[in-house]
Amino acid sequence: MTAFADRLVDAVRRTGSPLCVGLDPFPDKIPALFGDARHDARALQNFGAEIIDIAAKYAAVLKPQLGLFEPYGPEGVAAALELTALARTKGMMVILDAKRGDIGTTAEGYARATLGAAPGFDADCVTVNPYMGKDTLEPFLAIAEAQNKGVCVLVRTSNPGAGDLQDLDVNGSPLWKRTAEMIAPITSRLKGQSGWSGLMIVAGATYPQEARVLRQTLPDALFLVPGYGAQGAAAADAVAGFVPGKHGREGGVVSSSRAITYPPAAQNAATLADWRLTIREAIAASVAELQSACAQ
Amino acid sequence: MTAFADRLVDAVRRTGSPLCVGLDPFPDKIPALFGDARHDARALQNFGAEIIDIAAKYAAVLKPQLGLFEPYGPEGVAAALELTALARTKGMMVILDAKRGDIGTTAEGYARATLGAAPGFDADCVTVNPYMGKDTLEPFLAIAEAQNKGVCVLVRTSNPGAGDLQDLDVNGSPLWKRTAEMIAPITSRLKGQSGWSGLMIVAGATYPQEARVLRQTLPDALFLVPGYGAQGAAAADAVAGFVPGKHGREGGVVSSSRAITYPPAAQNAATLADWRLTIREAIAASVAELQSACAQ
Numbered sequence: 077m078t079a080f081a082d083r084l085v086d087a088v089r090r091t092g093s094p095l096c097v098g099l100d101p102f103p104d105k106i107p108a109l110f111g112d113a114r115h116d117a118r119a120l121q122n123f124g125a126e127i128i129d130i131a132a133k134y135a136a137v138l139k140p141q142l143g144l145f146e147p148y149g150p151e152g153v154a155a156a157l158e159l160t161a162l163a164r165t166k167g168m169m170v171i172l173d174a175k176r177g178d179i180g181t182t183a184e185g186y187a188r189a190t191l192g193a194a195p196g197f198d199a200d201c202v203t204v205n206p207y208m209g210k211d212t213l214e215p216f217l218a219i220a221e222a223q224n225k226g227v228c229v230l231v232r233t234s235n236p237g238a239g240d241l242q243d244l245d246v247n248g249s250p251l252w253k254r255t256a257e258m259i260a261p262i263t264s265r266l267k268g269q270s271g272w273s274g275l276m277i278v279a280g281a282t283y284p285q286e287a288r289v290l291r292q293t294l295p296d297a298l299f300l301v302p303g304y305g306a307q308g309a310a311a312a313d314a315v316a317g318f319v320p321g322k323h324g325r326e327g328g329v330v331s332s333s334r335a336i337t338y339p340p341a342a343q344n345a346a347t348l349a350d351w352r353l354t355i356r357e358a359i360a361a362s363v364a365e366l367q368s369a370c371a372q
Numbered sequence: 373m374t375a376f377a378d379r380l381v382d383a384v385r386r387t388g389s390p391l392c393v394g395l396d397p398f399p400d401k402i403p404a405l406f407g408d409a410r411h412d413a414r415a416l417q418n419f420g421a422e423i424i425d426i427a428a429k430y431a432a433v434l435k436p437q438l439g440l441f442e443p444y445g446p447e448g449v450a451a452a453l454e455l456t457a458l459a460r461t462k463g464m465m466v467i468l469d470a471k472r473g474d475i476g477t478t479a480e481g482y483a484r485a486t487l488g489a490a491p492g493f494d495a496d497c498v499t500v501n502p503y504m505g506k507d508t509l510e511p512f513l514a515i516a517e518a519q520n521k522g523v524c525v526l527v528r529t530s531n532p533g534a535g536d537l538q539d540l541d542v543n544g545s546p547l548w549k550r551t552a553e554m555i556a557p558i559t560s561r562l563k564g565q566s567g568w569s570g571l572m573i574v575a576g577a578t579y580p581q582e583a584r585v586l587r588q589t590l591p592d593a594l595f596l597v598p599g600y601g602a603q604g605a606a607a608a609d610a611v612a613g614f615v616p617g618k619h620g621r622e623g624g625v626v627s628s629s630r631a632i633t634y635p636p637a638a639q640n641a642a643t644l645a646d647w648r649l650t651i652r653e654a655i656a657a658s659v660a661e662l663q664s665a666c667a668q
Contacts, residue, residue, distance in 0.1 A: 100477075100478070102477060141478055141481075143472070143474050143478035143479065143481040143482045143485070144477070144478060144481045145481075146481060146482060146485035146486075146492055147481050147484040147485040147489075147490035147491070147492055148490070148491055148492070149449075149453065149485075149490070149491035149492045150446040150447075150449050150450045150453065151446075151491075152485075152491075152492075153445075153446050153449055154446045157445065157446065173478075175472070175473050175474050175501075176439070176471070177471050177473070177501050177503075178439050178471050179529070179531040179533070180531070181396075181398060181440070182396070182437055182439035182440060182469075183439065185437075185439040185440045185441075185442060185443050186439045186442060188443040189439070189442035189443040189445075189448075190442075193443075194443035194444070194445070195443070195444055195445035195447075195448075196442055196443055196444070196445045196448075205471075205473050205501045205503050205504075206503065206537060207473075207501050207502065207503040207526060207529075207537055207538070208501075208526065208529050208531060208533070208534060208537075208538075209529075209531065209533035209534055209535065209536030209537055209538070210533045210536050211531045211532065211533035211534070211536075212533075230503060230504065233475070233503075233504050233505075235475040235476070235504060235505065235507045236507065237475070237504070237505035237506045237507035237508075238504060238505050238507070239505065240505030240506050240507075240554055241502060241503055241504075241505055241547070241550070241551060241554065242503070242504075242505070244542045244547065244550055245542060245543060246540045246541060246542055246547075247541060251537070251540065251542075251547065254537070254540055255537060258536055258537065
């Protein structure tokens, strides 16, 4: 089986699309066409299946936001599991946005539960929080190596308060850079033949200058870039940490969720056909914008 | 309904026991008496129900480790849900060790999914990772306020590699102290009539000097102290961050898991009665040791 990093890079090159479709099931935003999302996890599943059906034609990667499935209890988790499997059946890769973080056997439990080594999720990659240190990462790396999967570490997140801890000055460098330096010696663990590593990092689109610094610290890590679209970052900022390749700028995927899964016109779509058309147009427009930014 | 902090402090005073029983279902350690824990989530549930039955007589608080239930898929999550409900039925308080962390609506999703505001877990408190900043904490605090629940922030964890990030020097103070300082202005949000706040922090027993510093920074935060027992810290170290009260030293709970739920003699117990006796003795011995440390 091919290394996760190679599969991701190949898929992005093949589709020409660095878009990662964020699947964030907001109960208040899912149209009534799909059921009562406030009370019924089946509405999430109906909505997610339709998004995946369209997304698979335009994007290589899906990112389900697990925190929005879990409030539905085990039925919500089961819906997320089935949508993860569905996306992979349709040829997409899945980065499960679970932001897990623990140590030892517990971290191993989360890794097994998300990366296909147990009856839980069989995602291609899972997001992980580094606050507990390298102990957190090791069990995820070990399972990822065994399963040919990836691990994506929160380094520089895109939220307004990200700097509360991440910007603190550690002997002249911000904490986010120190976190990247902690990871630098171990990206080789998940490196593929493409030269890219499946030890990904989150590098928010809202901080393009910092993405360039992170690229210097981590030349081979694939970036997962949130913050593009509804969170306000432009396409050019989103790909600031990408580097020139044969097929244009590359080095990760750019995530968008609200802008492409809940465009205003889709909220009031009278029919499923109308909704599909609106979603298709929104996704296609984001792909075109990112492609253009990568061609610069 | 009484504030979470008051309920916790009252329960610890009433039982005279600052022990928090960690429920960590390790598939290799659960005796065959309870079923095949390697493949069947029902074995976790059988084991957990028996632990709770004994623990409820000796301890006020249960801490299920969610990362060890999730590899069983939705059935594992359902087992954790039922055990959480069972513990509360038996009068215990539950700190769900989920180490969640995200922002905005996703953090709100995790908070609702764990603190009884949705069909997920109805725990009394949930552990949260602060790396993404105050944005992470706000939605948890809001749900905790509305539900009279608690939030427990990872500040100084007990693992060997905890210092990789937490010890980094930020203008003369380690990051763990800066994290505590970030929390200090908001502990009042979950403060009870006892004067203690339900905005708890994790302060590892393996670093008693640091627990004393954290107590100065956060005089009213209840501590969740891991690292006592199998991880090597002595009872006196575990209560280093507690302060003198009318009933002895107080200010939190001390967690133990492997030493009391998998004592060596229990592994080979021939009958359920033998196993129960061994577990009861192990829990009672830990309670006595912690009580003695709190009386000093």
